[in-house]
Amino acid sequence: xxxxxxxxxxxxxxxxxxxxxxxxxxxxxxxxxxxxxxxxxxxxxxxxxxxxxxxxxxxxxxxxxxxxxxxxxxxxxxxxxxxxxxxxxxxxxxxxxxxxxxxxxxxxxxxxxxxxxxxxxxxxxxxxxxxx
Amino acid sequence: xxxxxxxxxxxxxxxxxxxxxxxxxxxxxxxxxxxxxxxxxxxxxxxxxxxxxxxxxxxxxxxxxxxxxxxxxxxxxxxxxxxxxxxxxxxxxxxxxxxxxxxxxxxxxxxxxxxxxxxxxxxxxxxxxxxx
DNA sequence: GCACTTGACGAGAACGATTATCATTACTAC
DNA sequence: GTAGTAATGATAATCGTTCTCGTCAAGTGC
Ligand SMILES: [Mn+2]
Ligand SMILES: [Mn+2]
Ligand SMILES: [Zn+2]
Ligand SMILES: [Zn+2]
Numbered sequence: 001x002x003x004x005x006x007x008x009x010x011x012x013x014x015x016x017x018x019x020x021x022x023x024x025x026x027x028x029x030x031x032x033x034x035x036x037x038x039x040x041x042x043x044x045x046x047x048x049x050x051x052x053x054x055x056x057x058x059x060x061x062x063x064x065x066x067x068x069x070x071x072x073x074x075x076x077x078x079x080x081x082x083x084x085x086x087x088x089x090x091x092x093x094x095x096x097x098x099x100x101x102x103x104x105x106x107x108x109x110x111x112x113x114x115x116x117x118x119x120x121x122x123x124x125x126x127x128x129x130x131x132x
Numbered sequence: 133x134x135x136x137x138x139x140x141x142x143x144x145x146x147x148x149x150x151x152x153x154x155x156x157x158x159x160x161x162x163x164x165x166x167x168x169x170x171x172x173x174x175x176x177x178x179x180x181x182x183x184x185x186x187x188x189x190x191x192x193x194x195x196x197x198x199x200x201x202x203x204x205x206x207x208x209x210x211x212x213x214x215x216x217x218x219x220x221x222x223x224x225x226x227x228x229x230x231x232x233x234x235x236x237x238x239x240x241x242x243x244x245x246x247x248x249x250x251x252x253x254x255x256x257x258x259x260x261x262x263x264x
Numbered sequence: 265g266c267a268c269t270t271g272a273c274g275a276g277a278a279c280g281a282t283t284a285t286c287a288t289t290a291c292t293a294c
Numbered sequence: 295g296t297a298g299t300a301a302t303g304a305t306a307a308t309c310g311t312t313c314t315c316g317t318c319a320a321g322t323g324c
Contacts (some may be wrong), residue, residue: 040303051277065197091241102252109223110256111238120234122243136320172274
């Protein structure tokens, strides 16, 4: 009686599964609406956020500050992404070397409770082939 | 006669120099106004952005998506930051190991034109001493 | 110093992503 | 089936940031 399985939540998961790319909440909403799903924009925002908190969805910020969501494929907890700036395709990245480096840098400077964000952006081979 | 030295631009540089912390455009504007400077908010935004483009100022995004600015102290071009989440104090970081790691990861996955962002956040020793 | 050109300023409107409202709907447990 | 309540969605509101455009003043040439 806490998390209910609604038609909308299922539809969002379907959409995320079909298009395996990073997209904004508005883009997901638009794609779903175009695909015939009747769903409110606020519902898309709410579910993507709760899914992200639950770890089922990854959320990153693009250079314009907008939040992009994609179904998470990683097994472990903490990881990063290499994302195509053109199509949103992405690869899950683990960087143990970076993790330890960040911790060391923090300690060296007297900082505690170190946290970090890292995002790699590039042009995927498919988009490069299209001349993007 | 392209870049003019205005009273406002000078005041912003003074403010940035006095308070060596990452702050939002609105925070800088508020601090300056409180300090007696008469300056428009749009002017603060414009100058911080142009200074950031020129490399004199660093701009990062906090977890809420707001952009924070601080005078840049780095000598080289590309670098990162270790920032205190409480007071905005920050240290300029160089990470050659991370740079090459990012390039390698990109190549391994068939991505080209790799770019990356990385921000370290923590609690500085001063704020830790205050129990924050 | 003085007039001129035009970059820069700033008050306020506009923008746009995201969040809050709250009446209504529809899962779920029993 | 029904009650209880989580979830929805149309809409308004929020808020950081950007745009407008009339006014101002920094730089320039004399
Ligand atoms: Mn992931
Ligand atoms: Mn810097
Ligand atoms: Zn691509
Ligand atoms: Zn601090």
